[in-house]
Amino acid sequence: MLQEKPKISVIVPVYKAEKTLDACVRSILAQTFASFELLLVDDESPDNCPALCDAWAGKDPRIRALHPAKTGPGPSGARNAGLDAARGDWITMVDSDDTVAPELFATLYAAAGNSGAGLVICNCCRMLPDGALRPLPEAQRFPADTVLTESRFWDAFNTPWISQFTGTAHRLYAARLFEDVRYPEGMVHEDYYVLPDLIARCGTVQCLAYTGYFVLQHEGSITATGRKEVRLAVTRGDIHRAEYFLSRGWYDRAEGALTDAAGFLYRNKAAYDLRKPGHRAEFAAVRGELCRVYAALAARKGSRSLRIRALALRAGMPVFHVYTRLLDARRSR
Known part of the structure; x- marks a missing residue:
């Protein structure tokens, strides 16, 4: 039975994440912001991840495990399946090998409400396998809270901030941005491709100096393979x-x-x-x-x-x- 409509839908594509999925999910469940649903989207992972997704779904009513058919290389199909199933008015995405700070959702949601922006992005931080944090170079981080119009966003896109603008994580999207937008399936860097479509619809973008997303650095990423x-x-x-x-x-x-x-x-x-x-x-x-x-x-x-x-x-x-x-x-x- 579905619970009350959540404010935020959290989409996590899951592929070969046996070693990291539990830490990822625990960090999401530890949020101070409670009104969310967590969609664990099995990307036909060849390991034990499908069973792990089902096990987590049995532990918390906010979690749903989705098992769509794979449509090609990369996580596009999984992201699209999550978007199709999402019920929240806001969307955020977390990679299954990353973790988030306890106040991440609350911070992003409050910023969206205060600014009226259709997209809110915060700083991310690299994390080594031993848990040590490696912040991005200062020039790549948002130094202060900033609201950008559509035109100003593309001016800022040509600065070192580009590393924060591309990707799907450490941000909160208004669900309306995806009403007629889906990620191209079978393509890597699908986030880079759809970025103009999302920016064209969001009105303004808010960039936060806050850091609340931790990217695990490891071998085997799509860009490496x-x-x-x-x-x-x-x-x-x-x-x-x-x-x-x-x-x-x-x-x-x-x-x-x-x-x-x-x-x-x-x-x-x-x-x-x-x-x-x-x-x-x-x-x-x-x-x-x-x-x-x-x-x-x-x-x-x-x-x-x-x-x-x-x-x-x-x-x-x-x-x-x-x-x-x-x-x-x-x-x-």
């Missing part, structure tokens, strides 16, 4: 961000995002092993999307220089790289 996939996902995210900027009429920002995408694709081309047909096809598809959006930007902005760059990009990444370097050299004279 999916080199080619990670780089293609980052490039797709930059292209998607550029399209969002185009829809807002922010042409300079769109050009910056596309330049990031093209540069990243060129610098990391060795990661794709283009001798393999699958890699070659994926690379060609992403480059085709980059060409399409670059051409759209050139047409919208009416810039001759951008049109030439779009043609250079279509001719090939080396041609585009040489042409842009020549332009940069000419501008610096």
